[in-house]
Amino acid sequence: MGKIEAKEVHFHYGTFHALKGISMDITEHKVVAFIGPSGCGKSTFLRLFNRMNDLIPGTQLDGSIRIDGRDIYAPGTDVDDLRKNVGMVFQRPNPFPKSIFDNIAYGLRVNGIKDKEFIRQRVEESLRGAALWDEVKNKLNASAYALSGGQQQRLCIARAMAVSPSVLLMDEPASALDPISTAKVEELICELRKEVTIVIVTHNMQQASRVSDMTAFFYMGELVEYDETKTIFTNPHEEATQNYITGRFG
């Protein structure tokens, strides 16, 4: 059984058919990269995994998506619980207007945890896990906005990890960062795969090839090819995939 199992997923924004029968299994503790030109449906598909598209009016989903065997769109599913289990990191760092400490502690407190020592420990663990602890340990009460863009993004990853999710979704997490910050985020992805299953949308194909175990190529709402990253970048089976990764279209 895959960690995430999507079967015949169709998605519409109004009359626009954005996803056309996508089926995919994602194995636990793997990093899966979604690549494809803008508008191909990769971010739409990613956002289905924690029901972020529910917030968009006029959308319709057909097919099924299961995480740990459970249909996440089944009636009665607690969306808050789902999002606790399926964390998300966005393109631009979006820390809360709070201190560094409170950014990490926020999710724990919202989930009803009041034990201050536990929260302190978890904040430290999460910041260490995001390779940020050494840089911020002496200024935990400073505003998160005082951090650099790269640090803010790692703070957001630490915030997502604080509530111990089993899946982490990343929507172009390094596209707004400089090369050094990008390298740190990529190293972090490779470390975090030990704890969580990661799905990352990226326009940077070198990033996809560097960090992922599996790569999915999307085009015009269809999943063209899904295979081991090594295969996709050395010997893709589909001509469209080859044309895309070699820069011949897209």
Add this chain to the structure above:
Amino acid sequence: MVKFVDTELESIQAEIIRMWTLVYDQMDRAKQAVLGFDKNIAQQITIRERLVDAFELKIDSEIEDFIALYTPVAIDLRFMLAMLKINNDLERIGDYAYSIARFISESDCGKPDAELLGKLRLEEMFSTVLEMMTALKQSLEEMNPAHAISVIAMDDTLDELNAKSNAILVEHARKDLDAIPMLMGLGSIFRKLERTGDHLTNIAEQIVFFIDAKIIKHTGSQGQE
């Protein structure tokens, strides 16, 4: 380049070192097989040749994957290009060891005359090749281009011994026509060892190329840019 790429680079270097050890062992056994006219050792070399070929393909594939997945630049790119060529050179040296072994396995001429072998300095030829291999492996492990350059000079010894061997073999053939098949085999061994020296020179040039970004190939004076 992110840190985990270093692990991949180290892994490929370790594979090359393993290939090196394997090929060195093949050449060392070839020396024993020829000097002792030992068909058993020659047979072992023949069997292990498949391993050398398999190793070459494995390393080629790993380098191809690395280039495709990590798009290396600067020293990482030079390192990969160098490892690709060194891998190819090592495989060719393995082929020479195999060809030498085949001559011993298939020959029915009997053990060559010890006096003749001494005159030809065949043992010195083999030893020089093995010494070059050891020194170059060390220069790669220590990332020492100066050491690699110093090895290139040893190729002159191989050229000299090879050149001298021709006259000795011809002289011997005139005296003993029945020995001509064996003498031709010995001549062929000298040529293979001389070519091995050329491949080792290529390897030294590749080590300098990837560490110092200097191209010393075809310059005629090693060590200049």
